[in-house]
Amino acid sequence: MRAALLEAPQRRSLRIAETFADTVQGEGPSTGTPALFIRFMLCNLICRGCDTPYTWDSSRFDLRAESKWRSIDDLLGWVLGRPEKLVVITGGEPLLQPELLTLVQELRAAGRDVEIETNGTIPPAKELVDAGPWFNASPKLSGFGSGMPQSRRIVPDALRALAASGRTRWKFVVTDPCELDEIAGLEATYGLAPISVMPEGTTPEAVLDGMRTLVEPVAGRGWRLGTRLHVLLWGDERGR
Numbered sequence: 001m002r003a004a005l006l007e008a009p010q011r012r013s014l015r016i017a018e019t020f021a022d023t024v025q026g027e028g029p030s031t032g033t034p035a036l037f038i039r040f041m042l043c044n045l046i047c048r049g050c051d052t053p054y055t056w057d058s059s060r061f062d063l064r065a066e067s068k069w070r071s072i073d074d075l076l077g078w079v080l081g082r083p084e085k086l087v088v089i090t091g092g093e094p095l096l097q098p099e100l101l102t103l104v105q106e107l108r109a110a111g112r113d114v115e116i117e118t119n120g121t122i123p124p125a126k127e128l129v130d131a132g133p134w135f136n137a138s139p140k141l142s143g144f145g146s147g148m149p150q151s152r153r154i155v156p157d158a159l160r161a162l163a164a165s166g167r168t169r170w171k172f173v174v175t176d177p178c179e180l181d182e183i184a185g186l187e188a189t190y191g192l193a194p195i196s197v198m199p200e201g202t203t204p205e206a207v208l209d210g211m212r213t214l215v216e217p218v219a220g221r222g223w224r225l226g227t228r229l230h231v232l233l234w235g236d237e238r239g240r
Helices: 072-080 100-109 126-130 156-165 177-190 204-220 229-234
Strands: 013-024 034-040 068-071 086-090 113-118 134-137 168-174 195-199
Touching: 013 072, 013 229, 034 072, 068 072, 072 100, 086 100, 100 113, 100 126, 134 156, 156 168, 156 177, 168 177, 177 195, 177 204, 195 204, 204 229
Parallel strands: 034 086, 086 113, 113 134, 134 168, 168 195
Antiparallel strands: 013 034, 013 068
């Protein structure tokens, strides 16, 4: 299914789930920044806590109906017709699609800032790093990624490559405070920095309750407490 979905009808095309605007970056260091979002289809992981299963879960969704091919020229035209400077490329897992490099190069050439949301299991190509995006890497911990072996969700070569790029910020979704020890182990092993930690949650109440639980232990480790601002503002509304 994945291979078939990536058979582009023409060069310079990407399999896209959705694009949306009139929102802000809800997570990571750019939280609150007005942003455009380009959401890619397909993922190489199967996370229990995923809030965009329509990008990859063929057991519950018709992936062909959930997506369409968009040309890079079409996407660029949409971006350049908007005032937002920040473009967030998310998924799914964007690093699965080979035409990502061309899209990022042309967005950067047009003066846009680019952030790529990634699960941290695929090393970025040198050409992609050189194009100048930021990578918001979110390795999956045992709670959020339950049902997957650690060897699938934690890929040492990918973590080392992202850390060495100098263009990566690390963002961890926590379902239980005991997972903070997992983050500390990854930090020590791979030299991850900077690190932000946010609670899992698709309702404002869940996010706020999780933040209250995490604030002291996260601060005690010298990390940044993150949030899901879009959830606080709009709940689990799609396209926000």
